Amino acid sequence: MADDGQSVIVQRVEPSSNPVQDEDLDQYGDELAGLTIVDVDVHVDDTLMFMLDYMEGHFRKRMETVLQADFKGEPGNSLRNMIAHIAWLGSSYDKPPRAKLATKEDLLARMQKGIIDYSILFPSELLPIGYLPEPEWAAALAAAYNQYMVDAYRNLDGVKIAIVVAPQHPERAAQEIESHAAHPDVVSVCIPDVGVNPPIGDEKYWPIFAAAARHDLPISFHGIEALIHDNYPLRVAHFHTLMQVNSMGFPFTSMLQIMSVVCAGIPVRFPNLKFAILEAGLTWMPFIMYRLDAAYLRYRTELPALEKKPSDYIRDWYIGTHELEALPRRGDLVKLIELYQGQDTTMWASDWPHLERDLIAGFMRYEMEDTLRRKILGENALRFFGLKPRK
């Protein structure tokens, strides 16, 4: 490139709408008053720059390099955008790839409405961590994220944290669990499940499950559509639109990881360990449960550790409602939940403030008994994360 002394002006694009506003909650203020509401999938601004201070030595140097990079109008501090959206950059026009991220103040303002009792914070930037080819670097990022979150979001009323682990480094992942398990605000271990290869049931990951079981910390799998790699579980680079990747990436990954965990006999080896799946919607649950049962009839002897059929294990998994599918009739959600036996395991999740977040009206439009609504809005999540009711 000719050096004419001119530098390219890179402008950061701001989203046209501001997803951190959530007036939707106000609309249901009266109806929800007195109910326990737990939002089990909430994201705050965790861009990589916040982790710099928690990195040392060559990793700190490396992070400085990352933070200085500019990439096609996106600041180089977004691992997520770099991995997720390059291939389809700009394809949603008025919805730029970067959602406006919620600051701590945004989060507290939302909590102060007094409607949501608990927000469970999950990572954004580190959701594609499973793709990183270097286990040490992935583990360093996870450690920095966890320490940052625990420092920045501790002791806030109703705010709880899921620490993240890098599955490609099971020993360091187990250490992360050991060092944060006793923290009163840490309520789950998040395993970002996309790009994890081999699948998460593999014996190499068992130290992670053993550590979580030892500390009675539930495991939450959280998906991401970030799949430009020609890799497990889907060769998504072959799809022409991000919409296709988004639709299939989450549920396919979830199904594959559930299948992997159950068929590896992990629920038998760690019977008290609880699992949840987040951000994959709900409609595929009956499919994977009963499809596995059908095959289990013929192949049970491959899985001699199982004491029950696969659906008997999967029905114990908790599941977040986001991204809630719009079913045609108002009674359909109850029917779906009956099919996967999820009355005691389904948990309301908004994914606030990401662009694809669910407004609470999306859930409230479905007809159901009050007892079931209460379970989904909060009671099931209290049990999963081991939280005490606040109202």
Place this chain on the structure above:
Amino acid sequence: MEVKVGSVQIAVFNVDGDFFALFGRCPHQSAPLSRGRLQGTVICNADTCWETQWAHEGEVLVCPGHGMEYNIRSGKAFGYDLKLRTYEVAVEDGQVMLVM
């Protein structure tokens, strides 16, 4: 062999002179269990130190439908939270009798 008591089919097995009787229809899709063969199966649990082992030789009733396996003594299905009803068998004066 299969015997019918009222409307209930019961599968009866003679294993070297020991008799076993179980509910005669597989709960999966109702295949007649009396036509199933007896063999062993693989187990893997804390008792085997999570090693896969061949066990229960001759005591595992394999459904002729799709292969569900039942412990012929207890009626318990291997790998399922499910148990077939079993019946006591008495042998008196060379007569095999089901205790109902």
